[in-house]
Amino acid sequence: MSKSVVELQQIASQVRRDIVRMVHAVNSGHPGGSLGCTDFLVALYFNQMNHNPSQWDMNGKGQDLFFLSNGHISPVWYSVLARSGYFPVAELATFRKLNTRLQGHPTTHEHLEGIRIASGSLGQGLSAAIGAASAKKLNGDNSLVYVLQGDGELQEGQVWEAAMYAAHNKVDNVIAAVDFNGQQIDGSTEQVLSLGNLQAKWEAFGWKVFNTNGNDMTALNTTIAEAKAAAGKGQPIVILLTTSMGKGVDFMEGTHKWHGVAPNDEELSRALAQLEETLGDY
Amino acid sequence: MLEFELSPSNDTRSGFGAGLLEAGKKNNEVVALCADLTGSLKMDAFQKAFPERFFQMGIAEANMMGVAAGLTIGGKIPFTGTFANFSTGRVYDQIRQSIAYSHKNVKICASHAGLTLGEDGATHQILEDIGMMSMLPGMTVINPCDYNQTKAATMAIAEMEGPVYLRFGRPKVTNFTAPDHQFEIGKAWHIHAGSHVSIIATGHLVWPAVEAARQLEAEGITVDLINIHTIKPLDEAAIVASAKKTGKVITCEEHNIIGGLGSRVAQTLAQHHPCPIHFIGVNDSFGESGTPDQLMTKYGLDAKSIYQAAKNMM
Numbered sequence: 001m002s003k004s005v006v007e008l009q010q011i012a013s014q015v016r017r018d019i020v021r022m023v024h025a026v027n028s029g030h031p032g033g034s035l036g037c038t039d040f041l042v043a044l045y046f047n048q049m050n051h052n053p054s055q056w057d058m059n060g061k062g063q064d065l066f067f068l069s070n071g072h073i074s075p076v077w078y079s080v081l082a083r084s085g086y087f088p089v090a091e092l093a094t095f096r097k098l099n100t101r102l103q104g105h106p107t108t109h110e111h112l113e114g115i116r117i118a119s120g121s122l123g124q125g126l127s128a129a130i131g132a133a134s135a136k137k138l139n140g141d142n143s144l145v146y147v148l149q150g151d152g153e154l155q156e157g158q159v160w161e162a163a164m165y166a167a168h169n170k171v172d173n174v175i176a177a178v179d180f181n182g183q184q185i186d187g188s189t190e191q192v193l194s195l196g197n198l199q200a201k202w203e204a205f206g207w208k209v210f211n212t213n214g215n216d217m218t219a220l221n222t223t224i225a226e227a228k229a230a231a232g233k234g235q236p237i238v239i240l241l242t243t244s245m246g247k248g249v250d251f252m253e254g255t256h257k258w259h260g261v262a263p264n265d266e267e268l269s270r271a272l273a274q275l276e277e278t279l280g281d282y
Numbered sequence: 283m284l285e286f287e288l289s290p291s292n293d294t295r296s297g298f299g300a301g302l303l304e305a306g307k308k309n310n311e312v313v314a315l316c317a318d319l320t321g322s323l324k325m326d327a328f329q330k331a332f333p334e335r336f337f338q339m340g341i342a343e344a345n346m347m348g349v350a351a352g353l354t355i356g357g358k359i360p361f362t363g364t365f366a367n368f369s370t371g372r373v374y375d376q377i378r379q380s381i382a383y384s385h386k387n388v389k390i391c392a393s394h395a396g397l398t399l400g401e402d403g404a405t406h407q408i409l410e411d412i413g414m415m416s417m418l419p420g421m422t423v424i425n426p427c428d429y430n431q432t433k434a435a436t437m438a439i440a441e442m443e444g445p446v447y448l449r450f451g452r453p454k455v456t457n458f459t460a461p462d463h464q465f466e467i468g469k470a471w472h473i474h475a476g477s478h479v480s481i482i483a484t485g486h487l488v489w490p491a492v493e494a495a496r497q498l499e500a501e502g503i504t505v506d507l508i509n510i511h512t513i514k515p516l517d518e519a520a521i522v523a524s525a526k527k528t529g530k531v532i533t534c535e536e537h538n539i540i541g542g543l544g545s546r547v548a549q550t551l552a553q554h555h556p557c558p559i560h561f562i563g564v565n566d567s568f569g570e571s572g573t574p575d576q577l578m579t580k581y582g583l584d585a586k587s588i589y590q591a592a593k594n595m596m
Contacts, residue, residue, distance in 0.1 A: 059357050108384045116355050118384045121375050127345045128380055131352020131360075138313070138334070139356050158376070161342035165349070168340075 003046050005217045010278040011083060012042045012217070016248045017281060018079035018092055020271045023262040026096040029104070032258035033150060034076035036181050036215070036243040041080045043220040044146060048228070053085035056113045064143045065132055067117060069125020070150035070179065071105040072260070077114075078102050083279065086114035092282040123156025125149060126176060130166050130236075133174045144231055148177045152184030155193050160205065166236040167206025175227050176207075176238040179214065181245040183256035198240055207238045214241025249274055284474055284496050284507075286458040289430060294450035294486075295393040297429035299324025301436025302361055302391075306332050309359065312440055315350055316363040317343050322452075323363035323393050343368045347376035347388070354386040359440055362388065366395035366449055367408040374414055381445050382418040389439050390415075394452045395425075396536035397564065397581060398486055398574035407569035413541020415447035416514045422446040422467060423514040425535075425543075427488035429457045431511060434465035442467060449485065451536075453574045456489045468512045470520035476504030479592045480524040480531045484510050484543045487534035487562065487583060494588035503592060516546050522554045530595045531559045534588055536578075539563035560591045 003011075015038050023029035045051070049064040068077050075095065082089045087101075094100040101110035105120030117128045129147035136143055153159065166174060178198065186192050195201075202209045208230055212223035220241075227237050245259070246252030249271040252263075263271055306312045306328050314328050315337040329336040339346040343364055350360035362369065369392035370377070381388045392411065399407050415423045422444060426432040432450050439446045459471075473488075474495060483491035488509050495505040506524045510517065525531050531551065533544035544561040551557060564581050578584050 059355060061356075065355070117351060117386070118379050121379045123344075124348050124376060124380050127348020127376075128352035128355075130345075131349035132355040133352070134337070134349065135353045135356020135358050138358065141356070158344040158348065161340075161345035162348065165339065165342060165345055169337075 005221065008042055008046055008217050011046055012038050013276045014279040015042060015076060015079045015083060017272060017275045017277060019075040020249065020263055020268060021281065022075045022092055022095040024268045025093070027262045028096055029075055029262060030072040030260045031075065031262065032183070032245040032252060032256070033070065033073040033179060033181070035249060035252060036245045036247045037073055037148065037179050038076050038248065039215050039217055039220055040148065040177060040241055041076055043217060043224060045080050045084045047221060048224045049146065050143060053114070056086060058116060060116070061139065061141055062143060065116065065145045067125045067129045067145070067147040068106060069119055069147055070122065070153050071119030074102070074104065074106050077106060081114040087112060089282045122150070122153040123158040126159055126162040129174050129176070130162055130171050133171050136173060144173050144175055144228065146175050146177065148179060151178055151180045151182065151189055151195060152192070154178065154195060163202065163205040163207065170234045171236050172232050172234050174236050175231065176236070178238060178240050179243055180240045181243045183245045183259065185256065185259050187256055202238050206235065208235040210237065210239045212239060212241060214243035215247045284492055284499065287460070289457040289461055291454045292429035292457050293452060293454050294426060294429060294432040295322070295452060296324045297426070297432030298391055298393070298436050298448070298450050299327055301433040303327045303331060305437050305440035306335065309440060311357055311359045312361065313337065313353060313358045314361045314363065315339050315346050317341055317346050317368065319364050323391070325363050343373045344376050347373045348380050350388045351380040351384060351386040354388060360388050361391050363391050363393070365406060366392035366411050367406055370411040370414050371408060378418060382421050385420055386445060387443055389446045389448060391448045393450055395449045396451060396486065397569045397577040397583065398451050398453045398536065400452065400574045400577065401571050403571040404568040409538045409564045409569065410541060411449060412513055412537050412543070416541070416546065420444060421514065422512065424467065424512050425449045425485040426511050427485055427509060428455055428459055430459040430461050430463050431465065434463045435511065438465045438467055451486055455486055458489060458492070468515045468517060470517035471509040471511065472520065473509055474505060474507040476506045477527055478503045478505065479595060480506045480508065480528045481534065481588065481592070482508045482510055482521060482524070482531060482543070482547055483534035484513060486536045490585040491534050491588055493585035494592065497585070497589050498592050503596060505592070510543060513543055513546060516550065518550045518554070521547055521550050525551050525555045525557050529557050531557060532562060532588060532591050532595070533559065534562040536583055537563055538566060540566055558595060560595060562588055562591060
């Protein structure tokens with residue numbers, strides 16, 4: 001590990017500041033899921049993934065790749081990409097504004113470093129990750145491919161087409177993660193369309209399943225390391241991240257209300273008061 | 283003139299299979315994905331020659347499009363294969379986001395397009411695919427007319443960077459383009475020069491257009507006959523030049539007249555050289571069961587209908 005848990009937590013605090021400021025600035029965007037997935041993305045990009053931001057190219061040969069399938073949580077991804085050196089941190093100020101490379105949902109269209117496929121319409125990222133992982137196998141490249149999906153997103157049928165395919169074809173260089181916060185736009189996943197026993201579902205589809213607290217940096221580091229150790233053994237891997245939507249900002253936590261709503265000026269102040277500025281605001 | 287050295291009749295899907303094998307031999311990065319229709323798509327030869335570069339996807343077209351998009355990220359050139367219906371309408375959003383908007387180098391290869399799929403009927407006879415694919419920014423749309431042209435087109439698209447929709451069909455058809463046909467993407471094939479009427483045809487309607495032109499020429503009506511194999515990007519210059527010469531245009535396609543070749547030609551001529559146009563195609567309806575010949579006759583997609591349309595315009 002290149003960074004301590006404390007250092008990672010400090011980065012996460014800054015990323016959370018970035019998220020609420022970006023969303024507030026344009027009065028649009030998705031803070032809830034972004035805050036909930038902050039710890040996972042920070043653990044991946046600053047500790048677990050083998051990647052080199054200064055040598056970014058589309059193919060990513062010899063490097064681990066990451067795909068964000070639930071593209072609406074773009075604020076956390078943009079912040080983590082910028083903070084790990086893919087593009088200037090100052091560019092975060094352009095989020096969702098006209099002519100920006102930081103579109104509402106991630107895209108390759110504006111050639112933003114770190115992004116390899118568009119996402120936003122849900123359910124497509126796992127397939128893309130499996131394709132990229134298959135290309136790595138053909139190329140003799142032993143790197144890993146990560147993909148994050150929302151839990152509500154698992155209601156999309158394509159996810160299960162991809163799950164069936166990866167197990168059948170032993171795509172064991174993919175590590176998928178599910179942001180298991182139990183919330184979606186219209187309410188809790190239990191109310192809207194129950195996911196049932198997610199662990200049993202993934203296992204029935206032939207996947208190796210890990211569970212962890214997605215908002216505990218120590219647990220995340222341990223679990224991701226275990227998942228990496230389980231790669232290359234004939235089975236695709238999924239990590240179910242138990243997270244709290246809106247994590248880090250007390251009035252946003254644990255509710256679907258902040259899925260796609262921006263804080264007003266007063267709410268922004270209250271949020272920032274809870275999040276230490278550790279690396280300097282953009 | 284309207285004489286050709288014919289090769290044995292064959293299906294355009296076999297032209298695709300042969301072209302795919304050649305493209306695979308030429309470039310190790312070419313890979314193929316198929317959704318449980320390997321025999322129908324004639325992809326068996328590629329599968330046999332390059333088993334490690336062939337991906338059996340099962341009946342899961344949405345995943346196939348996503349996996350294909352992902353494969354490009356490792357530098358692969360994926361060719362997906364299934365019926366035209368399942369290659370487009372079923373997976374429109376996957377193509378739109380993961381392939382077209384993401385500008386991925388995926389070749390979407392679609393067989394059994396149009397009425398000539400035959401007895402399976404309207405559920406499988408897609409007549410809207412050219413329209414759907416043409417509306418996607420950056421998508422190249424190609425609809426070759428016979429075995430030789432389909433083979434050449436398949437090899438040509440492997441050489442270009444960017445997403446392509448390649449549409450072909452099921453039945454054996456007259457194989458009249460030259461075996462060494464030099465296929466140039468986006469460049470119309472000016473089959474025959476004439477001055478009384480322009481006939482602009484694509485796909486399975488090109489040979490019936492040749493037959494209609496022969497009959498018209500025998501009656502002294504000379505035909506400017508153009509094959510548009512690439513519907514997007516459209517060779518507008520060739521279309522405008524022909525319309526300027528003849529002042530009357532007939533478009534011929536095995537597709538809904540809304541959104542296909544006819545619409546594109548009409549849009550081009552409305553801007554650059556307005557003139558009367560007659561549209562041979564399916565008139566905003568679904569297909570039905572029947573033999574390919576019966577269906578093409580019933581829906582007026584045959585030489586007789588093209589001939590009659592030209593006579594009516596004189």
